[in-house]
Amino acid sequence: DAGVIQSPRHEVTEMGQEVTLRCKPISGHNSLFWYRQTMMRGLELLIYFNNNVPIDDSGMPEDRFSAKMPNASFSTLKIQPSEPRDSAVYFCASSLRGRFTEAFFGQGTRLTVV
Amino acid sequence: GIQVEQSPPDLILQEGANSTLRCNFSDSVNNLQWFHQNPWGQLINLFYIPSGTKQNGRLSATTVATERYSLLYISSSQTTDSGVYFCAVDRGNTPLVFGKGTRLSVIA
Numbered sequence: 001d002a003g004v005i006q007s008p009r010h011e012v013t014e015m016g017q018e019v020t021l022r023c024k025p026i027s028g029h030n031s032l033f034w035y036r037q038t039m040m041r042g043l044e045l046l047i048y049f050n051n052n053v054p055i056d057d058s059g060m061p062e063d064r065f066s067a068k069m070p071n072a073s074f075s076t077l078k079i080q081p082s083e084p085r086d087s088a089v090y091f092c093a094s095s096l097r098g099r100f101t102e103a104f105f106g107q108g109t110r111l112t113v114v
Numbered sequence: 115g116i117q118v119e120q121s122p123p124d125l126i127l128q129e130g131a132n133s134t135l136r137c138n139f140s141d142s143v144n145n146l147q148w149f150h151q152n153p154w155g156q157l158i159n160l161f162y163i164p165s166g167t168k169q170n171g172r173l174s175a176t177t178v179a180t181e182r183y184s185l186l187y188i189s190s191s192q193t194t195d196s197g198v199y200f201c202a203v204d205r206g207n208t209p210l211v212f213g214k215g216t217r218l219s220v221i222a
Contacts, residue, residue, distance in 0.1 A: 043212040102162040
């Protein structure tokens with residue numbers, strides 16, 4: 001398996017622009033997670049899905065952030081409008097939902113908002 | 115929610131030295147994972163170890179779930195071991211909660 005695939009790897013955008021990050025989970029996995037990593041806050045969960053349904057989005061910082069999972073093999077995280085404080089590395093991870101499961105992470109998207 | 119504490123926060127080693135990284139967690143867990151974040155930012159799975167001991171080459175890990183801690187051992191460290199080591203836990207069917215990590219620098 002190719003693992004969790006994220007795109008783009010790097011994104012530089014101007015403040016106010018819309019940003020869309022993409023994730024393809026490992027085939028067969030039914031849980032998907034979006035994390036954000038910053039120096040100040042470390043790795044924090046933004047939102048997670050089970051069987052394409054959002055379960056907990058309490059980590060989404062503001063209404064400017066939204067996430068979708070239209071099918072089992074694709075998810076997006078959108079920021080509109082983007083702000084400089086959104087600059088961070090965004091990770092997507094997937095796992096097979098169950099009592100004892102291992103999560104695998106994508107290579108991340110480094111977002112810079114100028 | 116569950117708290118995860120890692121120690122030490124920073125560690126500098128001479129190449130060839132051994133080290134032990136610790137992860138304490140505040141409640142019972144079903145899953146525990148160790149990751150290595152390399153200098154390119156990639157999170158690499160090292161161990162999936164909710165309990166017991168595992169070994170993979172120069173690395174090994176032990177989790178004592180009843181006492182709520184896990185240890186990661188690195189033997190004969192190499193410069194390529196540099197990076198940040200994260201411990202993460204979950205309580206089953208919940209997302210991983212990460213510690214703040216241990217930043218390891220191995221000097222030749």
